[in-house]
Amino acid sequence: MKMKIETLPLYDRLIEKILSFYATIWKDKLPDGIHNEWLGNFKNVDDDIQQKERLNALFLLSKFMYFGNVELRELLKCVFRDLYKYRVVKKIREDNNDTIDSVVIEQKYKEELLKTRFLGVGNPSESGVHILYYFRQENKLKKTFFINPLDVFQNQLIKEVSNCGKERSYYELSLADENITRYVFIDDFCGSGTQAKDYSKKIVELIKTINPNAEVSYLMLFGTDTGIDTIKKETQFDFVEAVFTLDESFKCFSENSRYYSSNQYTEIDKDFTKQFSQKYGQVLWPAHPLGYKDCQLLLSLFHNTPDNSLPTFWCDNNWNPIFKRYHKY
Numbered sequence: 001m002k003m004k005i006e007t008l009p010l011y012d013r014l015i016e017k018i019l020s021f022y023a024t025i026w027k028d029k030l031p032d033g034i035h036n037e038w039l040g041n042f043k044n045v046d047d048d049i050q051q052k053e054r055l056n057a058l059f060l061l062s063k064f065m066y067f068g069n070v071e072l073r074e075l076l077k078c079v080f081r082d083l084y085k086y087r088v089v090k091k092i093r094e095d096n097n098d099t100i101d102s103v104v105i106e107q108k109y110k111e112e113l114l115k116t117r118f119l120g121v122g123n124p125s126e127s128g129v130h131i132l133y134y135f136r137q138e139n140k141l142k143k144t145f146f147i148n149p150l151d152v153f154q155n156q157l158i159k160e161v162s163n164c165g166k167e168r169s170y171y172e173l174s175l176a177d178e179n180i181t182r183y184v185f186i187d188d189f190c191g192s193g194t195q196a197k198d199y200s201k202k203i204v205e206l207i208k209t210i211n212p213n214a215e216v217s218y219l220m221l222f223g224t225d226t227g228i229d230t231i232k233k234e235t236q237f238d239f240v241e242a243v244f245t246l247d248e249s250f251k252c253f254s255e256n257s258r259y260y261s262s263n264q265y266t267e268i269d270k271d272f273t274k275q276f277s278q279k280y281g282q283v284l285w286p287a288h289p290l291g292y293k294d295c296q297l298l299l300s301l302f303h304n305t306p307d308n309s310l311p312t313f314w315c316d317n318n319w320n321p322i323f324k325r326y327h328k329y
Contacts, residue, residue, distance in 0.1 A: 010267050014058045021066075028068045029302060030322070035061065038322035041280070041312070056273040057312070060252070061322065063259045064298040064313065072302045073138045075221045076131065078243045080139040083219045084184060087239070088112050116182040117147045121199055121218075130303060131188050131221075149203050151176055152183065153210075175210050183207060183216045188301060190223035190242065191308040192293045193230035200235035208236050215239070222246060224295065224308075252296040252310060253277075259298070277312055284315040 008016070018035050035058075042057055044050040067075065092108045093099055118141070120129030132146060154176040159169045183204075190196060196218055204216050215238045218231060223242035231240045249258040253274040260270040274290075281289025288311070290296045295308035300323040305314040307325060314325040 010265055011055050011058065014055075014062050017062050018058070025066055025068060025071075028070070029066070034322055037320040038313075041319055042276070052267075052269075052272065053276050056268060056276070059265070059268050060259070060273065060298060060310070061313075064300070064323075066300045066323070067302060069302045072131070072221070073134055075243050076135045076138045079135065079186065079219050079221065080141075082243065083241050084116075084217070085109070112182070113145070115180055116145060116184060117152075117177075117180050118145055118184045118186055119147060119149055119152075121185050121187040122195060132186060135186055149199075152203065152207065173206070173210070175207070175214075178211075181214055183214060185216070185218045185237075187218065187220045188222070188304070189299075189306045189308075190218075190220045190227040190231065191295050191297075191306060192224075193227040193234070196227075196231045196237070196240075197235055200231075200237060204236045217241075221301075222299065224250075224297075246297065246299075250297060250299075252298055253290070254296070277310055280319075281311045284311040284317055284319055 022030065022032055038061075039054050039057060042050065042053040044053060089105060089109055092105055092112070096104060096108070099105065118132065118135070120132045122129055135141075136143065136146060152175065153173055155171040156174050157169060158172050159167065161167050185196075185199065187196070199218075207214050207216055216236070217239040218235075218237045218241075219239075220228075220242040222244045223246065225245055225247045228240055228242060228245065231237060248254050249256050249261075251257060252259060253270060257270065260268070278289050285307075288294065288307070291309050291311065292307045295306075297306065297309045298313070299306060299309050300314070305323045305325040307314070309323075312319075314321045314323045316325075
């Protein structure tokens with residue numbers, strides 16, 4: 001007779017939970033049994049400490065947020081619908097006496113969409129740009145709505161004749177298409193906001209200098225509340241929002257950590273887990289042992305794992321990771 005799961009030792013209950021992930025949320029990504037290889041990383045000469053480390057590591061794995069291909073595509077629909085389209089429609093209604101005429105709204109929405117361009121964030125080989133392909137597919141958008149950041153601008157040759165009859169020529173930077181009034185930057189994840197700040201200085205400030213009335217947005221699948229707040233305060237983006245905002249409770253070992261809020265299991269020790277995570281992290285990534293800028297996240301996406309997550313989950317430097325991270329190099 002099969003025992004009820006609630007009567008099993010905690011380690012076995014957690015294993016049962018992990019095994020269920022293989023058939024559900026991990027089914028499109030992780031090979032069966034990879035958790036065993038990953039748990040084998042946690043080694044200690046003291047068997048009791050080793051078992052305690054593995055139990056607590058397993059507990060974190062049971063809390064880890066993984067978004068597969070299906071979930072990722074649904075989130076990309078949310079980015080377009082909730083963070084772009086709804087805002088445009090709301091503005092259309094406001095500008096037309098709060099009309100509810102669907103014909104008027106649809107016509108004007110199509111006009112606004114024609115004046116919009118979607119762009120990725122980062123190098124063309126990076127994940128922020130990579131997801132644009134899925135974003136276009138899921139939202140059934142034409143390829144003409146997407147451009148490379150370099151295509152935002154053009155150099156115009158200006159020729160002038162001075163009052164004394166002397167000719168001079170020079171190039172003047174302008175927007176490549178003056179009909180475009182909205183530029184929407186799409187990203188998969190924002191941690192500290194550093195990349196968005198760099199983009200603002202290189203591209204957004206130029207757009208706003210040339211056309212102060214252009215609306216430039218930064219939309220994300222996931223963003224930490226501190227990163228989003230930094231972008232809002234320190235860049236010229238007009239609108240900054242994420243589908244999924246990660247507040248302080250998502251920081252694994254924070255005082256308000258959601259992962260340890262219930263104190264459900266006496267065998268689970270937050271301070272001990274932070275200590276050994278930092279110990280291994282110091283070897284794996286000495287500069288950021290608990291994730292980039294101490295973000296301490298438990299997050300991975302189908303196409304990549306942010307380095308803001310605990311390195312013990314994704315590092316591959318003499319370590320068997322359970323989630324893959326593709327480095328920028």
